[in-house]
Amino acid sequence: MSRNLFLIIFMFCTCVCGYGQDIMLTADDGLSNTLINCITHTSDNTIWIATENGLNSYDGSTIKKYFYDENNPYSLADNYINSVSETSDGKIWVSTHSGLQVYDPEFNRFNTIDLHLQKNNRVVRPSVQHILERKDGRIYICTSSHGIFEYIADSAAAYQLNCSQVGYILIHIDEDTQGNLWVASGDYGLTKVSPDNRYTAYKFEGRAYGDLSVSAVACDNAGNVYAANSQLGLYMLDAKHNRFEKIDSGYFTYNIRVLDGRVAYVCTEGGGLKRIDPIAKKTVSHSISYGCLNLEAGKVHDVMHDNKGNLWIAFYQKGILLPPTLLAYKLLRNILLYAQPLLLLCYNCLGQMPTHLLLLLICETLGLIA
Numbered sequence: 001m002s003r004n005l006f007l008i009i010f011m012f013c014t015c016v017c018g019y020g021q022d023i024m025l026t027a028d029d030g031l032s033n034t035l036i037n038c039i040t041h042t043s044d045n046t047i048w049i050a051t052e053n054g055l056n057s058y059d060g061s062t063i064k065k066y067f068y069d070e071n072n073p074y075s076l077a078d079n080y081i082n083s084v085s086e087t088s089d090g091k092i093w094v095s096t097h098s099g100l101q102v103y104d105p106e107f108n109r110f111n112t113i114d115l116h117l118q119k120n121n122r123v124v125r126p127s128v129q130h131i132l133e134r135k136d137g138r139i140y141i142c143t144s145s146h147g148i149f150e151y152i153a154d155s156a157a158a159y160q161l162n163c164s165q166v167g168y169i170l171i172h173i174d175e176d177t178q179g180n181l182w183v184a185s186g187d188y189g190l191t192k193v194s195p196d197n198r199y200t201a202y203k204f205e206g207r208a209y210g211d212l213s214v215s216a217v218a219c220d221n222a223g224n225v226y227a228a229n230s231q232l233g234l235y236m237l238d239a240k241h242n243r244f245e246k247i248d249s250g251y252f253t254y255n256i257r258v259l260d261g262r263v264a265y266v267c268t269e270g271g272g273l274k275r276i277d278p279i280a281k282k283t284v285s286h287s288i289s290y291g292c293l294n295l296e297a298g299k300v301h302d303v304m305h306d307n308k309g310n311l312w313i314a315f316y317q318k319g320i321l322l323p324p325t326l327l328a329y330k331l332l333r334n335i336l337l338y339a340q341p342l343l344l345l346c347y348n349c350l351g352q353m354p355t356h357l358l359l360l361l362i363c364e365t366l367g368l369i370a
Contacts, residue, residue: 099115225237252270272300
C-alpha cells in the first residue's frame, strides 16, 4: 500500500511538471534568423516564423527553412518576410519585401501573386505588409508603397484600389465589427473607411494623425479599436465621442495583436509585452522573465495562440518563447490546497490496484506528456 501511495504522488508531480514545460527556439535550434517580424499558427498545427532572413516552419519537433533561390521560380520571392497569414479556405499567404506568395503544401513551393496597378495594369512587386480577410470574404493586400490591392480569385491576381484618401505608404489595415476599414499609413496617418465609402481622418491631442506616422491599428470583437502613434503613444477609440484617447505612452509600439478576437496585446520595441484592459482603459505589463528575456523591457514583435491556447512570444533578436503555462501553477496550487482529500480520493481509487498495473498507468501518463 505504501508503495502505491508513493507512486500516486509521483504521478501527480510528473503531471504538474509536464504542464509546466517551456520551449525556446533560437538560431541554435535551427531558426534561419532571430530578427523575427511575425509568428502564425495555422490549422495544420504548423507554426510559421517570418524573419528578416528566411521563412521557418515548426511542427513541434523539426524546423524547416525556406529561402530565395534565383534558379527556382517557386522559391521565396525574397528572404525578408514581413508576415504569414492563413485565410478561411486554408491558404497560407506569405508577405515579402518583393511581393505576395501563396504556399502550396502539396508541391512544397511558393506561387507568386501578380499585383496590378490601377493606372496602367502594370504588374509590380512591392513590399507587402500583410493581408486582411474581410468579413465578406474579400482579401485585401496591404503594401508599403502602393496602397491596397484586392485579390480576385477567378484571375488568381490582385488589383490596386483607389487609395488617394488613405495614402499609399501603408503600415496596417483592419476591419471592425461594423464593417469599417481602418487604415494606418505613414503618409496619411489613420483613416476610417465606412462600408458606403465615407472617409474619416482622426486626430488626437489637437494634432492630425496624418502629421505623424501610425505604427499599428487593431480591432477586437467587442467593437474596440486601438491605434499606436510612433511618437505619442497608444490610443483607444472613444466610440461615444468618435475620438481617440491615450491609454499609454513612453515606448514605440511595433504591433497590436488581437488574439481570439478578445485579448489585445501590445508588442513594443523595448517596452516588453503588454495586454490592454479595455474596461479600465490601460495596459497591463507581463512580469514573466526567462533567462535574459524580460517581458517588461524586451523587444517583442509578435504573439500568437496555438490550438491549445498557449501563448507564444516572438522576441526580436532573441527567438520564440513558449513560457510555462499558468495551468501548471494553478494545478500545483490546487493540489497543495486540496492535497489531503485529493490524495485520499486517489488512494481509494488506485490504492488497491496491483503495483505493476499502476506502473503501467504512470508510463502511459509519461508518454502522453512527452
